[in-house]
Amino acid sequence: MPDTTLAGPTLAEFEAARAVVARVAEVTPMESSRFLSEVLGSPVYLKCENLQRTGSYKIRGAYNRLAKLTDEEKARGVVAASAGNHAQGVAFAARELGIAATIFMPVGVALPKLQATRNYGAEVILRGHSVDEPLRAAAEFAASTGAVLIPPFDHPDVVAGQGTLGLEILDQVPDLDTVIVPIGGGGLISGVASALKQKFATQGRTVRIIGVQAANAAPYPLSLRTGVPTEITLSPTIADGIAVSKPGILNFEIIKNAVDEVITVTDDDIARAMLVLIERAKLVVEPAGAVSVAAILTGQVVNSGTTVAILSGGNIDPLVMERVLSRGLAASDRYLKIRLMLPDRPGQLARVAELISEANANVVEVLHTRHSRNSLISEVELELSVETRGPEHVQRVLGHLLEAGYEPRIDF
Known part of the structure; x- marks a missing residue:
């Protein structure tokens, strides 16, 4: 049983973040799934953060972090690096708070994500052909201009913002037993797991947290075995939104204590899950957001009781969707x-x-x-x-x- 003495934000800090995040984030739908319930043998619900403003949960952590900046920090502006959802979350939050935002994105970023980030008012600078190069450029920009660097996952304010999703899930499914969460760097699952474990502890109850990574981008299983955040070499994956080579330091500390299990799914598994979500639930979900459902379909989740699968995002280029769905049809x-x-x-x-x-x-x-x-x-x-x-x-x-x-x- 994971330790409930957790690093990172306290329950009071998660509750405070919820009040802040509520200024901009929607309370997203919680949909029951008869098909997945039959597959799992127990009730399954889908938490639809793919329908969140900006198309993903990222707005929660980004807004909570930016709202905590001092007036002097806000005046300096913010900078971030991302190929998609984090960029849109930071750009949207900055616009709402009247803060100048500069976002570094890779040259090959999907056009819909690029246009959305610009439409939210951020200055977008294209740099390099992978996420690593924009990350370096953003750090250099922060050092030279004084702009505040907004990390995608490894910061307590970001974790607190993402954890508001866990409290929202509990409101919608009070008899919750298990939550299945996509993992990239670990911001979402560390927030959700920490908030829920602490909340359940006050009620004398337990909750099971299962994390899911893409098999070609899975540093957490190795890191948990070695006991320290360990960097891996990434292989290509359709789940680019969670393709992170090394866990966040704070995130890893929370996850090793609060998460019960981390599993992996293949690209074919993810493609099948996206197809199921479109056909059975009428939901468009990006590959990274569908890994929770892929975990159910592959039979790796068992004896889970009432289960919530988080659909973490829905930002997908239509051209990519066409290829992925073809892959899903072939895999099925x-x-x-x-x-x-x-x-x-x-x-x-x-x-x-x-x-x-x-x-x-x-x-x-x-x-x-x-x-x-x-x-x-x-x-x-x-x-x-x-x-x-x-x-x-x-x-x-x-x-x-x-x-x-x-x-x-x-x-x-």
């Missing part, structure tokens, strides 16, 4: 790419299409080429994109082609 065996080598003679394409039709599948795209390096001079390569209805249907389509003498290869 509802979209299949097949490659076939065919004799280069008339009627072969029609025959393959007929076989797929007989298996009750629908061809949505065809590429027919004589120029594949894998084919003989007497062959052509056929690439088919096919709509299917799950694993059994995929096997029926492949089996039908095999029985007809073809050798289909799945293209992942």
Whole structure:
């Protein structure tokens, strides 16, 4: 059982932050999910911070931090670095408080996030091609101009602001047993876990906190094993909003005492979760915000009682969404790419299409080429994109082609 003697903000400080954050943050919906409840075997609720102002929970910590600045600090302005949600949270909070904000973002940042940050009134400076370069640039800017650097997670005021979400969850689901929280640097889960553990302790109750990281960007499992914040080398992940290479120092101290378990999910798991949220809950959620649902779908959450999964954000580029949903369909065996080598003679394409039709599948795209390096001079390569209805249907389509003498290869 985690220690309830926690580093970071006290319960009184979380309550005080709640009054501050309430000036700008919405009380976001808490939606029940029949589908996920059936998967888990106990009630599941979705805390929809994807519907929060600026599209994520980040406004909570950003506004609480900026509201605590002195008049002299406000006059110097603030600076931050982010590829998305933190940038928008800081820009919005600065506008509401009348503070000049400078935000460093990577050159390749998604256009909707760039435009939103500018629309909130911040001066945006594009620098580098990863988040690390804007972070260095923001630190240099703060040192040279006196602007106050606003960190994305590793500060007690930020943690206190994010923890207001935990108190809000408890108001909406009083019989709460478990909360599943996405983890990047740890600002959200350290706030939610600390606030809830302290609140439950006053009531003589316990609550289980489960953190979820993307498998390709998961420094917390290693750090918790070693006992110290440990930096890892990040691999590409669709969950860029939680792709942080090293835990925050304050966040790690809270998490190692207050969080019961940290698990990881793959990009395919995340894509499937996003698809489920769109189809079953009618909710658009960014990859980082969907990892809590991915944890349920993969069966890694068990015996959890009444459970709340936090959907931490909904800021996603439509072009990225198109690719991710295609990945989710493929991972759910509802979209299949097949490659076939065919004799280069008339009627072969029609025959393959007929076989797929007989298996009750629908061809949505065809590429027919004589120029594949894998084919003989007497062959052509056929690439088919096919709509299917799950694993059994995929096997029926492949089996039908095999029985007809073809050798289909799945293209992942």
